[in-house]
Structures are given as C-alpha cells and as structure tokens.
Amino acid sequence: MPGGLLALALGGFGIGLTEFLIAGLLPQVASSFSVSEAAAGWLISGYALSVAIGAIALTAATARLPRKAVLVGLVALFVVGNLLSALAPTYPVMLLGRIVAALCHGSFFGIGSLVARSLVAPEKKSRAVALMFAGLTVANVLGVPFGALVGERWGWRAAFWAVTAIGVLALVGIVTLVPGRAGETRPSTVPGRADPMADGGLRAQFRAFRSWQVWLTLTATALSYGGMFGAFSYIAYTFTEVGGFSPADVAWLLMVYGVGLVVGNLVGGRAADHDRDRALVLALLGLTITLAAFGLLAGSPTASVILVFLMGLFGFAGVPGLITRVTDFAHGAALAASANVSASNIGNALGAWLGGLAITAGLGYTAPLYVGAGIALISVIVMAVAAHQARSPAQQRTDHRV
Numbered sequence: 534m535p536g537g538l539l540a541l542a543l544g545g546f547g548i549g550l551t552e553f554l555i556a557g558l559l560p561q562v563a564s565s566f567s568v569s570e571a572a573a574g575w576l577i578s579g580y581a582l583s584v585a586i587g588a589i590a591l592t593a594a595t596a597r598l599p600r601k602a603v604l605v606g607l608v609a610l611f612v613v614g615n616l617l618s619a620l621a622p623t624y625p626v627m628l629l630g631r632i633v634a635a636l637c638h639g640s641f642f643g644i645g646s647l648v649a650r651s652l653v654a655p656e657k658k659s660r661a662v663a664l665m666f667a668g669l670t671v672a673n674v675l676g677v678p679f680g681a682l683v684g685e686r687w688g689w690r691a692a693f694w695a696v697t698a699i700g701v702l703a704l705v706g707i708v709t710l711v712p713g714r715a716g717e718t719r720p721s722t723v724p725g726r727a728d729p730m731a732d733g734g735l736r737a738q739f740r741a742f743r744s745w746q747v748w749l750t751l752t753a754t755a756l757s758y759g760g761m762f763g764a765f766s767y768i769a770y771t772f773t774e775v776g777g778f779s780p781a782d783v784a785w786l787l788m789v790y791g792v793g794l795v796v797g798n799l800v801g802g803r804a805a806d807h808d809r810d811r812a813l814v815l816a817l818l819g820l821t822i823t824l825a826a827f828g829l830l831a832g833s834p835t836a837s838v839i840l841v842f843l844m845g846l847f848g849f850a851g852v853p854g855l856i857t858r859v860t861d862f863a864h865g866a867a868l869a870a871s872a873n874v875s876a877s878n879i880g881n882a883l884g885a886w887l888g889g890l891a892i893t894a895g896l897g898y899t900a901p902l903y904v905g906a907g908i909a910l911i912s913v914i915v916m917a918v919a920a921h922q923a924r925s926p927a928q929q930r931t932d933h934r935v
Contacts, residue, residue: 535652535653535710536706536710537648537649537652537706537707537710537711537712538649538652538653538661538664538665539706539710540703540706540707540709540710540711541604541645541648541649541664541665541668541707541711542664542665542667542668543668543699543702543703543706544604544608544611544641544645544668544700544703544704544706544707545641545642545645545665545666545667545668545669545672546668546669546671546672546699546703547611547668547672547696547699547700547703548611548634548637548638548641548642548668548669548672549668549669549670549671549672549673550672550675550679550696550699551611551614551615551634551693551696552580552584552635552638552672553672553673554679554692554696555576555577555580555631558684558689558692559573559576559577560573561684561688561689562576562627562689565689566623566624566627568624572624575628576627576628576631579628579631579632579635580631580632580634580635581635581878581881581882582635583631583632583635583636583638584635584636584638584639584874584875584878585639585875585878585879586636587635587636587637587638587639587640588638588639588640588643588871588872588874588875588878589639589868589871589872589875590636591607591636591637591639591640591871592639592640592643592644592738592867592868592870592871593738593868595640595644595867596738596867596868599713599714600644600647600648600867601648601707601711601712601713601714603640603644604641604644604645604648604707604711605704605707605708607637607640607641607644608637608641608700608703608704608707609704610633610634610636610637611634611637611641611700612697612700612701612704613633613634614630614631614632614633614634614635614636614637615630615634615693615696615697615700616630616693616697617629617630617633617634618630618631618634618693619690619693619694619697620690630693638874639871639874639875639878640867640871640874642665642666642669642870642871642874643867643868643870643871643872643873643874644867644870644871645665646662646665646666646856646857646860646870647860647865647867647870648711649661649662649664649665650662650857650860652711652712656806657806658806658857659801659802659803659805659806659809659853659854659857660799660802660803660806660853661802662802662853662856662857663798663799663801663802663803663852663853664799664802666798666849666852666853667795667798667799670791670794670795670798670849671791671795673791673794674788674791674792674794674795675791679692683695738866738867738868738869739868740866741862741863741864741866741868741869742863742868742869742872744862744863745922746858746862746919746922746923747859747862747863747869749915749916749918749919749922750855750858750859750862750873750919751859751869751872751873751876752876752912752915753813753817753851753855753912753915753916753919754855754859754873754876754877754880755876755877755879755880755883756880756908756909756911756912756915757817757820757848757851757855757880757909757912758876758877758878758880758881758884759880759881759883759884759887759905759908759909759912760820760821760824760848760880760884760905760906760907760908760909760910760912761820761824761844761848761884761905761909762880762881762884762885762888762905763883763884763885763887763888763901763904763905763908764824764827764844764884764888764901764902764904764905764906765790765844765848765905766884766885766888766889766901767888767889767892767898767901768786768787768790768841768901769783769787770892770898771827771831771837771898771899771901771902772786772837774898775831775832775897775898775899776831776832776833776834776837777832777834778834778837786837786838786841789838789841789842789845790841790842790844790845791845792842792845793841793842793843793844793845793846793848793849794845794846794848794849796845796846797816797845797846797847797848797849797850798849798850798852798853800846800850801816801849801850801851801852801853801854802853802854804816804850804854805853805854805857809854809857809858810858810916810919810920810923811920812850812851812854813851813854813855813858813916813920814913814916814917814920816847816850816851816854817847817851817909817912817913817916818913819843819846819847819850820844820847820848820851820909820912821906821909821910821912821913822906823840823843823844823847824844824902824903824905824906824909825902825903825906826840827840827841827844827899827902828899828900828902828903828906831898831899831902855873856870856873859872859873860873862923883908884904884905884908887904887908888900888901888904888905889901891903891904
C-alpha cells in the first residue's frame with residue numbers, strides 16, 4: 534500500500550474529525566462564549582455552507598497549480614483554521630476558524646481522490662479512493678464521542694488542539710510520502726488522443742461539464758446523499774419515539790451506523806473496480822430497500838440495529854464509484870471531482886429539509902425514512918439511465934469529443 538495513500542487517509546480523518554466533533558462540544562462552546570444554542574449551531578451549518586462554496590472556489594482558483602502543492606496548501610489551511618478555533622478569544626473568531634477549516638474540505642477530497650487513484654494501478658482506482666475516504670468514515674464513527682470525551686476531561690479547546698496536531702501529521706505525511714507529480718497525469722478515454730485537461734486551465738476544467746454523464750453522476754450523488762441524510766438527520770427521534778430506545782442508547786446506535794459507513798466504503802470501492810455501474814445501481818437500490826424496510830420495522834429494536842447498519846453500508850457503498858465515475862467522464866478535471874463533494878452537501882441539505890417538512894406535516898418520525906427511500910429511488914433511476922447511456926456508442930462518441 535503506497536504511503537501517500539495513508540497520508541491522504543490521515544488528512545481525511547482529521548478533516549472528518551473537525552466536521553463531526555463539534556456536535557458533542559456545542560453546549561461547552563455556547564457556555565464558554567455566552568451565546569445561544571442557535572448561535573452555536575452556526576458552527577455546524579456555517580461549516581457545511583463553507584464546504585459547498587470552498588469545494589468549487591478553491592479548486593477553480595488552483596486549477597493550474599500542481600496537485601500535490603494544492604493538497605499541501607489545503608491541509609495547511611485546515612491547520613490554521615483549527616488553530617484559530619483552539620485559540621479563539623471570542624465567538625466570531627471561533628466561527629472564522631470553522632469557516633477557514635471548512636474551505637479546504639471539498640477541494641481536499643476532490644483533488645485528493647485524483648491523487649489517490651494515480652498512486653495505484655488503474656484497476657484499483659476505486660479502492661484507492663475508498664481508502665482515502667476511510668479516514669472520513671472512521672471519523673464519522675469516532676468524531677462525536679471523541680469530542681465529547683476530550684471536551685469533558687480537558688475542555689473543548691483541547692479537542693481542537695488534538696485535531697490541529699493530526700493536521701500537522703497529515704501535512705508532513707503528504708509532503709514526504711506523496712510523489713511530486715502525483716495526479717498530474719489525467720486519464721484519457723481515447724487512446725492516442727491528446728488529454729482534454731492537458732492545459733490545466735479553468736476553461737478546460739469547465740469544458741468537462743459538457744458531458745451529460747458528468748451531470749447525471751453529480752445528480753445521482755446529490756440524490757443518494759439526500760436519501761441517506763433525509764433519514765439520518767432525524768434518526769435519533771426515530772430511535773427514541775418509535776423504536777423505544779432511551780436517549781442514552783442513541784450514541785452507540787450512531788456508532789453502529791458509522792461502522793456500516795466504514796464497511797460500505799471499503800466494500801463499495803472493491804465492487805466498483807470490478808463492475809462500477811452495476812455496483813452503483815445495486816448500492817443505491819440497497820439503500821432504497823433498506824430505508825423503506827426501516828420505515829416499516831422501526832418499532833422493532835432488533836430490526837432497527839440491523840437496518841441502521843445497512844443504512845450506513847449501502848449509503849456509503851456508492852461513494853468511491855461515484856467519485857471515480859465523475860472524474861473519468863470529466864477526463865480528470867479536478868473541478869468536477871470537487872463539484873461531486875458540493876453535490877453531496879446539497880443533497881444533505883435537501884434530504885434534511887424534506888424530512889423535516891414530513892415531520893412538520895404530522896406524518897410521524899418514520900416519515901423521513903420514507904422520504905429518504907423516495908429520494909434514493911430516484912437516484913437508482915438516474916444511475917440506471919446514466920449506465921444505459923454510457924454503453925451507447927453515440928454517447929461514447931459525444932464524451933470523447935468533450
């Protein structure tokens with residue numbers, strides 16, 4: 534296993550931690566700065582908004598720069614943001630630190646996925662991306678309990694000092710272990726033809742979006758995340774109000790979900806390297822069936838534990854394949870890879886909003902599961918259409934001309 538992949542995974546772990554740990558620290562942070570719970574919540578929502586904006590803006594701004602150098606700069610930005618949060622004397626400075634740290638998130642995973650796949654043989658590219666994202670999925674499991682534990686023992690600032698240290702280690706690892714030209718050779722789907730991304734400029738990056746396959750894949754990404762997070766955003770209420778679990782049980786149930794994410798990510802990466810489009814359709818179909826079954830069986834504690842694991846497994850099984858698919862059809866355009874991260878965040882917001890509307894309409898705490906199943910079903914259809922069109926000779930000629 535290339536050492537550069539481990540460095541990228543460590544960077545993903547650190548970025549995942551800083552995203553998730555704040556949830557367990559909000560009461561302490563709000564008390565420390567004497568702000569309301571709603572104001573403290575901006576440390577989460579402001580982060581998410583910055584991820585969506587930064588993914589496109591920073592990738593576009595660095596289009597002509599070497600990808601390793603960009604990754605080093607992004608991780609350095611991450612370190613600065615978390616250092617600001619650790620030292621913040623006031624709430625506005627704390628919020629600024631969160632925004633600065635978030636700006637690197639989307640671009641790191643977008644550009645990092647291109648670098649990761651360049652470190653292995655072509656037939657292992659989805660597995661390489663899955664390994665990089667393994668850091669993020671493990672952080673999803675450990676983030677909230679890590680933040681709560683460290684915050685309880687040493688205060689919330691200690692948690693951000695720890696994440697800053699992880700960022701420094703990842704920075705050193707990327708500098709020393711990632712080859713200097715990693716990710717610079719863009720994949721070409723046409724033997725003997727000039728690389729469409731060869732000039733590396735912004736115009737070439739945007740040219741990749743002429744491909745319908747890129748748009749279909751981005752749509753499938755947004756819908757798959759929307760389906761999962763439409764259900765996940767309100768899963769604590771489903772557990773306690775429908776499943777009969779106590780509030781104290783929610784933490785370990787979320788860890789079961791997180792374990793499902795880790796397993797799904799690794800299994801999905803391997804499956805995508807074997808038959809990507811088939812693996813993606815099956816993963817999205819599995820998510821649809823799991824969410825619908827969860828809605829029907831949420832009153833059973835045993836079924837809830839099994840289904841929340843499967844929700845994580847199928848929910849993340851498609852991630853490596855979706856990333857390599859969009860970058861393949863975009864001919865290695867980093868902007869398309871980062872747009873995939875933005876699409877996932879848009880999907881998160883859409884799913885959470887629709888799930889909330891269902892609850893507000895009085896449909897109960899299983900309604901977000903059915904909403905999620907409906908969104909995921911649309912993603913299956915979109916992915917099936919994309920897979921069918923990709924096999925069409927006319928579509929292949931169109932993408933080759935992009």
